Amino acid sequence: MISRRRFTLSLSAFALSPLSAAVQAASRKPAVSLRPPLAREELITDTLWGKAIADPYRWMEQKPDSAEFITYLQAQSTFARQKLDKLPGRRTIEASLQRYSAATTDVQLRQVTSTQLIFARRAPGQQVPKVYARPHAGGVERLLIDPEAGKKTDAQAEAPKRVTGVLMSPDNKHLAYTIDSGGDEIRELHVLSLESGKDQLITKLNGLPTSWLADSSGLFYSRLREGAVKGKVDFSFDTASWLHRIDKDPAQDSLALRWNDGPVMGQTEREMPLVLTNVASDWALGAIYSNGEWPAYGMVTRVAELAVGKPKWTAVFDRDDIAVHAVTAGDDVYVLAKGKSERGEVFKVSARDPDKSKREVVVPQGEHVIDSLSLAKDGLYIHELRGQVGALRRYSFATGKVEDVKLPVTGAVWEVKCDPAVEGAWFGMDDLTWSARTMHTGTDLLARDTGLTPKAPYSTASFLTTRQxxxxxxxxxxxxxxxxxxxxxxxxxxxxxxxxxxxxxxxxxxxxxxxMLAFLEQGGVIVYAHVRxxxxxxxxxxxxxxxxxxxxxxxxxxxxxxxxxxxxxxxxxxxxxxxxxxxxxxxxxxxxxxxxxxxxxxxxxxxxxxxxxxxxxxxxxxxxxxxxxxxxxxxxxxxxxxxxxxxxxxxxxxxxxxxxxxxxxxxxxxxxxxxxxxxxxxxxxxxxxxxxxxxxxxxxxxxxxxxxxxxxxxxxxxxxxxxx
The missing domain is CATH 3.40.50.1820 (Alpha/Beta hydrolase fold, catalytic domain)
Incomplete structure (x- = not known):
């Protein structure tokens, strides 16, 4: 997939334009022309299904990037910079952007644990977010990761680093996190032990932490195969899931799940296997993700069997179900699927006996699209799209009822986070004309502002949204x-x-x-079109x-x-x-x-x-x-x-x-x-x-x-x- 809203699940194939070569090229300044630098043409013609396809620029596709292409990019960049810098009104637009964008504090809730909220925050004046933890009810927060710590201060070029994923252990003592450089999305996976401060590199092979063992002794993660070559079409093939034991050498990590393990359901080597566990179940869900986005195939085994390398995988859903999310709770697997209900339904299947004929639909398809589900102690929190705004509902484990969370305002609902050992849910809300809030609902299903996200330091009262x-x-x-x-x-x-x-x-x-408000300040109008x-x-x-x-x-x-x-x-x-x-x-x-x-x-x-x-x-x-x-x-x-x-x-x-x-x-x-x-x-x-x-x-x-x-x-x- 090219663009993903849920990129935390993504481990697609990634080909890079070498940053070192790009930076070197950027230091050279070719002469600027009054017209754009025209590309060299070298015609290549393919015949596909009887039709001739002529391409004069196939030479640009060479991997790794050729010196000619790097030079061409720099010439284009220089020409564009010359033209863009001369456009009228730049100072006025920049002042407006500084007011509406630079002055805002950005907060993203990353995880809810049994005792803490793990969140990323970028304050005014900071270039990349830092990762923090604080107790559920508020109080003293703790800085966990600062990507800019130790950043060089001399003139040497250095690509900006950013934290792309975090996953705290159930005992709140170990933080798995990934970090990339210059937006290359080749993520180094680390485990930070919070008591000792020890930071251990687990893999440089585009790691993705997926779940912890319930006793926090081990971490399941996915990574590329050894020898994967950037730029090759098979770069992400044979990605596998591994189990890392805390304080052990990563070289001793054990293979947990490959794409061809378990029952044969049609999965291929281009798909990504993930192991998903939680403290609410003794079952592990082996999810085979199609190009990193949605779990096309799902199977279960006992966590204890998987931990010793003797899993007995059993299929619980497949591609025809069009699963969007799946979680284990006790001996059940809950699956949000669109195969039979195009707006989505949630069905329950027993991990002990996952016969399709014995599935039970617990949240049937309704008038609105079900977009995601999250597992809490008291039930499943379900995000719905109601027209062009969001809603949050809870399926109660105790009563089997589905009820609305009472939201204080109408707007978008996003990043719903729960912990299976804790009742309630935390989530973000905003709208096109008012800034984000971090909300919490308990078992009373009444949403309240946690105060985690500061209010924007300006009024948005003069901006309106018209929906039609x-x-x-x-x-x-x-x-x-x-x-x-x-x-x-x-x-x-x-x-x-x-x-x-x-x-x-x-x-x-x-x-x-x-x-976007800066564009409106100049007399513009912005339209978001929800096209097919x-x-x-x-x-x-x-x-x-x-x-x-x-x-x-x-x-x-x-x-x-x-x-x-x-x-x-x-x-x-x-x-x-x-x-x-x-x-x-x-x-x-x-x-x-x-x-x-x-x-x-x-x-x-x-x-x-x-x-x-x-x-x-x-x-x-x-x-x-x-x-x-x-x-x-x-x-x-x-x-x-x-x-x-x-x-x-x-x-x-x-x-x-x-x-x-x-x-x-x-x-x-x-x-x-x-x-x-x-x-x-x-x-x-x-x-x-x-x-x-x-x-x-x-x-x-x-x-x-x-x-x-x-x-x-x-x-x-x-x-x-x-x-x-």
């Missing part, structure tokens, strides 16, 4: 959220930015982002934007734009479209199908050459979402969604700002570079095509500074070219 449907050409209602100031007039004169995604069944759930391919309306909404149905994704975005024009929110010449990651398909095909409709396109770490994506390290598994060239019908679907191959000469396309991170492991920079190169051949100085390269980031900005800098460039570019 836009109507697609086939009569389908596409939910949209319009973020605007209270004095915005429907006179067709507003610069308007549409943000959409539409893939993997992932919900576009932006929540509060202070940076996402999960906003259930699995059928996802399938409606998948493979051969993918055109619905970008045509929904086009129809949203037309709806907004008719309503007077904006007009042609004033519309920008922003797509990130898999959203690159949406933005790329929207502008190649209707170039006259949009003034600006923002392609942020986007996939634009879908015919070649499955050959990348992050490609295996994505055929389930987009298709494979190995099948004729899916080849044609991939070609239809391939923006790179839909660019035509002499067409006036929108002004384009393409963005890549030099260390991006999910969408390699050549995907962005090929799209930019072909568009730059059209040489339209009134509608420039720029390629912005961040040498300290990967698939997303790694520091607060780099995030603000990116938003400054995006907003300045949009406002400069949506003048009508």
């Amino acid at each position: 449907d836009a109507w697609a050409r086939d009569g389908t209602g596409v939910p949209i959220e319009i973020l605007h100031k209270d004095n915005t007039k429907l006179n067709g004169k507003n610069p308007l930015l549409i943000i959409a995604y539409g893939a993997y069944g992932i919900v576009l759930d932006p929540g509060f982002q202070g940076a 391919g996402g999960g906003e309306k259930g699995e059928n909404w996802h399938i409606a934007g998948q493979k051969a149905n993918k055109p619905n994704t970008w045509r929904d975005a086009i129809d949203v734009a037309e709806t907004l024009i008719k309503a007077g929110w904006t007009s042609r010449g004033k519309i920008a479209l922003w797509g990130t990651s898999a959203g690159g398909i949406m933005v790329g095909r929207a502008i190649t199908e209707r170039p006259e409709l949009f003034a600006v396109a923002i392609g942020d770490v986007g996939v634009f050459n879908t015919l070649r994506f499955e050959l990348t390290s992050n490609g295996p598994g994505n055929d389930e979402e987009f298709g494979t060239v190995k099948k004729e019908d899916e080849f044609h679907a991939l070609l239809e969604m391939d923006s790179f191959h839909h660019i035509r000469p002499e067409i006036h396309y929108p002004a384009c700002l393409f963005i890549t991170g030099a260390n991006d492991p999910r969408v390699e920079p050549w995907q962005v570079a090929k799209m930019a190169a072909r568009l730059q051949k059209n040489d339209d100085t009134k509608r420039p095509v720029l390629m912005r390269v961040d040498y300290e980031s990967g698939h997303s900005a790694t520091t607060k500074k780099s995030g603000i800098a990116k938003n400054l460039d995006i907003f300045a570019f949009i406002l400069a070219y949506t003048h009508g």
Whole structure:
């Protein structure tokens, strides 16, 4: 998968653009041209299913990156920097970003343990979050991890480090954590013993901690195989789960689960096995994750048997169930699945006798989409999507009833965290126009603000959200959220930015982002379009934007734009479209199908050459979402969604700002570079095509500074070219 809301479960294949080479290239400053540096062409033609596919930029795909490509990226970066720095209004936009973004304290709850909350916090002035612990009821907090501790202060280039995952042991004495460098997402796994301060490196092979033994004596984790080669399509193949014993040499770690262990259910070497245990059950769940995102196959064994290397795996669910989450509690396994109920249901199956015919649906499908579940002592806490806002419900183990948690406000609900030994749940809430809060509910099902997240140091009273449907050409209602100031007039004169995604069944759930208010301060309007391919309306909404149905994704975005024009929110010449990651398909095909409709396109770490994506390290598994060239019908679907191959000469396309991170492991920079190169051949100085390269980031900005800098460039570019 390219972009994941639940990336803590992800261990996809990652191919890197070498940071050292990128930094060296960044230190060289080639001469700046008045026009973008055109890429060398070397035509290669493939014939697929009787159709000739010509590609003049295949040379960019070489791994590791060639010296020529690194030099080309730097030339593009230098040219883009020259143009972006000269855009009007930058100082005003930057001042607004500093007010709304830099001044905000960001808090993310990472884990609830039997006694503590584990959370990450980035205070104003800090570049990356630090990890802390504090008692449930408040009190003195403890700094656990500071990624910037020991950072060099001299002039030597150093990639920013960030903590990407944490998992505290049940006894609250050992913290497993992962850390990456420069956004490369190759995570070092460590175990920090809190009493002694000993920090032990467990693996450098992209480690992922998944669960602890109940007595805290051992940690289950996944890692890449020895000898995995960055950039190869099989990079993540044969990833396995291991058991590490505390205070033992990691070289003595024992193999716990491989993809081909247990019953044969169709799993393959490209999938990722995880071992999930908790203190509420003597059973271990062996979950085989499809490309790191959802547990396609599930099996159980006794934890005691697994710990001594003698598991007896028994299947409990498979691919047809379309499981989203699964947990063990006592002798039962609870599974949130969408195979029979497209909006989701929760069924219970006995670990002792997991016969499909004996399953019991404990939370049936309802009117709203069930998005996730979390295990607490008193029951399962279930997140629902109700239209474009969230809700939280509890399935009670004691009564079997499903009841709503009483929320004090209406907004998004996210990151629901529980501990199986503790009653209640902790979770985040926010909305587009009010900042995040960390909430807690007990058995009374009444949610209260914990005060863990400080309030924003400014008022958002002048910003409003309008929610409605836009109507697609086939009569389908596409939910949209319009973020605007209270004095915005429907006179067709507003610069308007549409943000959409539409893939993997992932919900576009932006929540509060202070940076977006800076765009509104300049008279802009922001629209979040929940196009088909996402999960906003259930699995059928996802399938409606998948493979051969993918055109619905970008045509929904086009129809949203037309709806907004008719309503007077904006007009042609004033519309920008922003797509990130898999959203690159949406933005790329929207502008190649209707170039006259949009003034600006923002392609942020986007996939634009879908015919070649499955050959990348992050490609295996994505055929389930987009298709494979190995099948004729899916080849044609991939070609239809391939923006790179839909660019035509002499067409006036929108002004384009393409963005890549030099260390991006999910969408390699050549995907962005090929799209930019072909568009730059059209040489339209009134509608420039720029390629912005961040040498300290990967698939997303790694520091607060780099995030603000990116938003400054995006907003300045949009406002400069949506003048009508």
